[in-house]
Amino acid sequence: MLGKKKLEPSGVDTTAMATTEPEKEQPWQELGLKQDEYEEIKNILGRRPTSSELAMYSVMWSEHCSYKSSKIYLRQFGEKVTDEMKTHLMVGMGENAGVVDIGEGLAVTFKVESHNHPSYIEPFQGAATGVGGIVRDILSMGARPIAVMDQLRFGAPGNTDTARVVHGVVDGISFYGNCLGLPNIGGETVFDSVYQGNPLVNALSIGSMKHEDLQLAKASNPGDLVILFGARTGADGIGGVSVLASETFESTGPTKRPAVQVGDPFAEKVLIECCLELFHSGVVAGIQDLGGAGISCATSELASNGGKGMRVQLQNVLLRDSTLTPEEILMSESQERMCAVVPKKKLKAFEEIVNKWEVEYSVLGDVIDEDRLYINWGHEEIVNVPPRTVAHDGPVYERPVTYPSYQADLNAANTSSLPRSENPVEIASQLLELIASPNQADKSWITAQYDKYVGGNTALSMPDDSGMIRVSEESGLGVALATDANGKYAYLNPYEGARLALAEAYRNVAVTGAVPRAVTNCLNFGSPENPEVMWQFKEATAGLADACLELGIPVTGGNVSFYNQSGDVAIYPTPVVGVLGVIDDVARRIPSGWQDDGNNIYLLGETFDELDGSAWAKDIHDHLGGQPPKVDLAKEKLLAELLHGASIQGLIESAHDLSEGGLGIAVLEAALRFNIGARIWLGDVQDRDNLDLTAAMFSESQSRVLVTVGREDDVKFQALCETRGVPCLRIGVTDATSGLIEIKDVADLKLDDIRSSWVSTMPELFG
Amino acid sequence: MKIGVITYPGTLDDRDAQRAIRLAGAEPVALWHADENLKKVDAVVLPGGFSYGDYLRCGAIAAKAPATKEVIRLAGQGLPVLGICNGFQILVESHLLPGGLIRNENQHFVCRDQKLKVENNQTAWTSLFEKDEEILIPLKNGEGGYIATDETLKMLEGENRIAFRYVETNPNGSMNDIAGLTNERGNVVGLMPHPEHAVEPGFGPDTSIAMKSGIDGLKFFQSVLQQVVNA
Numbered sequence: 002m003l004g005k006k007k008l009e010p011s012g013v014d015t016t017a018m019a020t021t022e023p024e025k026e027q028p029w030q031e032l033g034l035k036q037d038e039y040e041e042i043k044n045i046l047g048r049r050p051t052s053s054e055l056a057m058y059s060v061m062w063s064e065h066c067s068y069k070s071s072k073i074y075l076r077q078f079g080e081k082v083t084d085e086m087k088t089h090l091m092v093g094m095g096e097n098a099g100v101v102d103i104g105e106g107l108a109v110t111f112k113v114e115s116h117n118h119p120s121y122i123e124p125f126q127g128a129a130t131g132v133g134g135i136v137r138d139i140l141s142m143g144a145r146p147i148a149v150m151d152q153l154r155f156g157a158p159g160n161t162d163t164a165r166v167v168h169g170v171v172d173g174i175s176f177y178g179n180c181l182g183l184p185n186i187g188g189e190t191v192f193d194s195v196y197q198g199n200p201l202v203n204a205l206s207i208g209s210m211k212h213e214d215l216q217l218a219k220a221s222n223p224g225d226l227v228i229l230f231g232a233r234t235g236a237d238g239i240g241g242v243s244v245l246a247s248e249t250f251e252s253t254g255p256t257k258r259p260a261v262q263v264g265d266p267f268a269e270k271v272l273i274e275c276c277l278e279l280f281h282s283g284v285v286a287g288i289q290d291l292g293g294a295g296i297s298c299a300t301s302e303l304a305s306n307g308g309k310g311m312r313v314q315l316q317n318v319l320l321r322d323s324t325l326t327p328e329e330i331l332m333s334e335s336q337e338r339m340c341a342v343v344p345k346k347k348l349k350a351f352e353e354i355v356n357k358w359e360v361e362y363s364v365l366g367d368v369i370d371e372d373r374l375y376i377n378w379g380h381e382e383i384v385n386v387p388p389r390t391v392a393h394d395g396p397v398y399e400r401p402v403t404y405p406s407y408q409a410d411l412n413a414a415n416t417s418s419l420p421r422s423e424n425p426v427e428i429a430s431q432l433l434e435l436i437a438s439p440n441q442a443d444k445s446w447i448t449a450q451y452d453k454y455v456g457g458n459t460a461l462s463m464p465d466d467s468g469m470i471r472v473s474e475e476s477g478l479g480v481a482l483a484t485d486a487n488g489k490y491a492y493l494n495p496y497e498g499a500r501l502a503l504a505e506a507y508r509n510v511a512v513t514g515a516v517p518r519a520v521t522n523c524l525n526f527g528s529p530e531n532p533e534v535m536w537q538f539k540e541a542t543a544g545l546a547d548a549c550l551e552l553g554i555p556v557t558g559g560n561v562s563f564y565n566q567s568g569d570v571a572i573y574p575t576p577v578v579g580v581l582g583v584i585d586d587v588a589r590r591i592p593s594g595w596q597d598d599g600n601n602i603y604l605l606g607e608t609f610d611e612l613d614g615s616a617w618a619k620d621i622h623d624h625l626g627g628q629p630p631k632v633d634l635a636k637e638k639l640l641a642e643l644l645h646g647a648s649i650q651g652l653i654e655s656a657h658d659l660s661e662g663g664l665g666i667a668v669l670e671a672a673l674r675f676n677i678g679a680r681i682w683l684g685d686v687q688d689r690d691n692l693d694l695t696a697a698m699f700s701e702s703q704s705r706v707l708v709t710v711g712r713e714d715d716v717k718f719q720a721l722c723e724t725r726g727v728p729c730l731r732i733g734v735t736d737a738t739s740g741l742i743e744i745k746d747v748a749d750l751k752l753d754d755i756r757s758s759w760v761s762t763m764p765e766l767f768g
Numbered sequence: 769m770k771i772g773v774i775t776y777p778g779t780l781d782d783r784d785a786q787r788a789i790r791l792a793g794a795e796p797v798a799l800w801h802a803d804e805n806l807k808k809v810d811a812v813v814l815p816g817g818f819s820y821g822d823y824l825r826c827g828a829i830a831a832k833a834p835a836t837k838e839v840i841r842l843a844g845q846g847l848p849v850l851g852i853c854n855g856f857q858i859l860v861e862s863h864l865l866p867g868g869l870i871r872n873e874n875q876h877f878v879c880r881d882q883k884l885k886v887e888n889n890q891t892a893w894t895s896l897f898e899k900d901e902e903i904l905i906p907l908k909n910g911e912g913g914y915i916a917t918d919e920t921l922k923m924l925e926g927e928n929r930i931a932f933r934y935v936e937t938n939p940n941g942s943m944n945d946i947a948g949l950t951n952e953r954g955n956v957v958g959l960m961p962h963p964e965h966a967v968e969p970g971f972g973p974d975t976s977i978a979m980k981s982g983i984d985g986l987k988f989f990q991s992v993l994q995q996v997v998n999a
Contacts, residue, residue: 175877179910180818182780267778267821359777450877452908454965455816457784460980471971474787588970592979675974 013327014052015381023049032059038396045390053376053383056328057297057391064563066294067395070529071561074539077546078556086555089518097138097218097290098208099557101519103583106212107472109480110142113152113205113523113579115562119261120202124169129177129264130238131204133336136181137290140273141339143216143280144208147456148470149178151188151204152484152523152577156197158439158766163192166200167767174204175450180266181273184459185451186468189484189577192439198567203523203560203577207482209472214280218289220342221307223370225286227300230355230362231272231338234295235321238262238334268337275358276339284350287342297331297391299340300365301374304388307342310373311388313366327378342368402539403532412493415627416612421695428694429748431621432665435699436755438620441662442762443673460587464674466509466658467582469590477586483509484580486525487661488573489614490629495537497629499544499576504632504703505660506580507552511641512656512706514591514648515582520549522559522578527571529563537574545576551634554580591648593657594674595709598737600654602679604664604730605640605722606705608686610696616661617699632703636727640704643725652714652721659705665698667707668733669755672742678752681733682745689730694747709735769794769996771989772809774839776801776830780817781852781964788964789813792989801833810996811848811892812839814855816908816962826869826911827857836862848892848992849956853909856948856958865949865958866924867916872909873941881973881982882907882961883935884947888928891954892995896987903984904973905961907939907947912960914942924949932959963988 018025029039032055042050042058050058064070079094087093091108092100098112116131132149139146151174156163178185183206220227238261279285287307289299296318304311315327325333343351348364355362369375374391376384422428435441448463460479461469467483485505491498503520510517522545527534549556565572584590595602612618613627647653659667664686672679683697692700710718722729736743742750771789773796775782786796797809801819806812819830830836840862843849851859859865872878884905886897897903916924921944924930932948940960948959963985966972972982 172876179877179908180778180780180821182817265821267818267823270780270818271777449879452877452879454879454906454908454962455780455784457787457965457968457971460970594979596978675979 016385019048019051034059060294061391062395069396070398072397074542081546081550094558097141109209110144111207114560116202123261124166125173128170128173128202130262132177133264134292135204135206139206139208141290143214144210146208148186149183149206153190154196154201157194158192177266179452182455184453186462199565216288219287219307220303220368225368226343227365228341232268233319233321234333235335262334264336275360278354284347285341289340291338295333301388301391305392310369310371313376317363319363400535401532402535405533416618419622425747437758443760446763465593467513471587479587481510481513481515481582486575486577488575492573493614493629495540495574496544499541500548502578503548506578508658510580510582511644512658515584517582519581520556524561525575527566541576591656595677595735596675600709600735602733603708604732608690609702611700611702615701630701636704643727652718654709656708663699678736678739678741679733680743770797770809772797772799772812774799774835776819778818781815784964785813785815788967791967801835804834804838811992814851816853827861830858831861851958859958864956866920870913877910879908884932885935887930891950893957893988896991904982906965907961912940914946
């Protein structure tokens, strides 16, 4: 922790003192800097840094802020793109969030970010401020935030600590998101003991705007004022970024609780409305939200992005705690704050708007035509640095990479050794066991705690395959969003795992009838200082970049979270991939569940005997090994085009993606959505694809979708599949009256029984 | 016909309420908490959200806002007022409706499609419903447990002041399954569920007919429209 003891116990360390007392010992190590990084700072400044400068550099050069270990790999996302892929990209990587043109003069911005470490220490505040932070990122692009989603990974459901984390995280997201008035439209919840000491809490937000409302985080006009507004600055989250995000949890050691930020969603809600009014009134020339690294980040980034400098009086910062030192003020991560660059002549208009919303503000300083960031504490200069060296020219590492020692054995230990029942009754009971397993069970215990209605534009939400939000009330233009990551697949093969995550998110968007357009990601990995983890990272980023190029959709931004491990044990590499799709009229969206009687059920795509890494292997046999399913992205693209075409022609009544648990689970989910039964036969699939019953039921082969088609559209639909070359097989018919899933030659399953075991798992585990 | 929608700092469903009013065929008028002037509207909606952050009892601070004071005054003269969720809490804190609202019984925020029974169709906001009609309205609240003294409950039951009751599931532990109330005169109605979220096909609750097709909430706004036009 950064405390007064380590920095100046009395008085303030000034740039003058840095010159007159050059040999003064400094706590660079405690602040997370390496020896050579400290030397580099001295090189840049031509003297030792002041304690304030040291605080700024240490936090801005932390892994979390500087991406120093990941930068060389992230470049691929900008390089492996074609001009065509950039057609709809208004703002790419590097800004607070990417901006995508969706037509009709409208754009959306979306991004997913991790808040893993704070959420383990203090699940409620950690998760709440995770939502708050990502929403401010979206807001700072000039957009009105319109929805949130969350991607959660918890430890084993049976572990007593899991309930603590689950309750805290879900309450935190519910509290903050609901109070902001943002519908929660989807997400993922996965349980696995590998996340026991390091849960993942990723939060996604999306916002919409008119093209002309786009804001950028830069201070480019000398003379403009730099104004901090929103909540006051307090002692919360001091050093949170460097201390929390760049260190691994040890079982011993001092408590880090005070380093977690505390959120106030009411302050953020008011701040959102206030900012939108500021944007629309044209009084803001640049805007940056305050998140990790607080004022250090906002001032240096605004100046660096604008290619200018800044002069700041730190004593003008409004404080919640008057005893804060300058270093603490610079590093504080107090929530619900924004920093605006405002032309002097618009100050009055600015003041009128913030006063209306009763938001506090103070003018910190102004933009100067010089490549310097000067920060004064009263009359004394405490910071005098080139802003770019703080914000953008941090260290870049090419860390050692090693093929993991366990990898070959892991890949060799495939599922061929697992027993496969030939008894249909036993296979049916495995299906029932899977649907009730924590990872496949109904998640409404969680989602019922989130407001999905607010805003009145939610066209799809959990448990549908994607969330969907209407952006234009006039035309019905909207966006679909899905995120996916299968940590097991990525552990078996990080390159393929990242491609698979993209393929699934892409497919989840396609089944709604939307056209996939852009990608975001949140890459959750272990310690980059472990060469085996770095190998996983290298493979996963290459896989994702290659796959994006193949599918023709660009990465617009993202986030890297390293050091996700307890002790020496890293989590599974978990590259969460989000895909955004556009739909010209949300009224055309395709439901994920069956609604009508007598519709034909078709399985699109081919099934292979692919059970390695499957839910069947893990949840029935506690086995993880082999290679994940193969994915042919050209087929994935073909499938998406078919779904879009069919939805335009109104041929499909429902479409549901096949993923974990395979065909068996997909059938049950489609039935449970609106409580419609079906008669299913698997014999034709087994014959065509040469499968035993276990593989037909549980294989996790990719590029497959379950669709239902009304009888009147049957011929047309089959013809469309044939023309487009998508394998299509009729495997059943819906039945609205039987209350049964009748699987021919396997079992007749009562929907009521399936539902009761499906819905009871989460409440039984978590009350 | 103009229907005002008050926005307090922290109000969330104001734009939804405005849309509902528009879809019902009336003109929504945005009102600001700090204004005493209600712009001569014909009716007022207090929408859902977390007014002033609801750090005190929900709705307690909003009950003292200048705009609310004017609502209280005009309600006494018969102005139709609908309080939804936080709006209901504000009406209770303003003593326009009796009782109180506390944390949900299970301690969690709950968002669900809720079946309600219309107990009183003689109010300004329920006249287009049949008596005892069952309707489906989204509910989403953390503090929706209705409480009152035995005496008050007896009075509410006796005077037909219970406008809506929860059917099948009582989602928040409300006494007597009370989902919404009316005042004696029938111009002030408050309820926890959100009729403004069931007004547009494609964005309402799921029904047996189609996904998100429920629009039972529209009749709240059409009722008041008819009432005012006929008055």
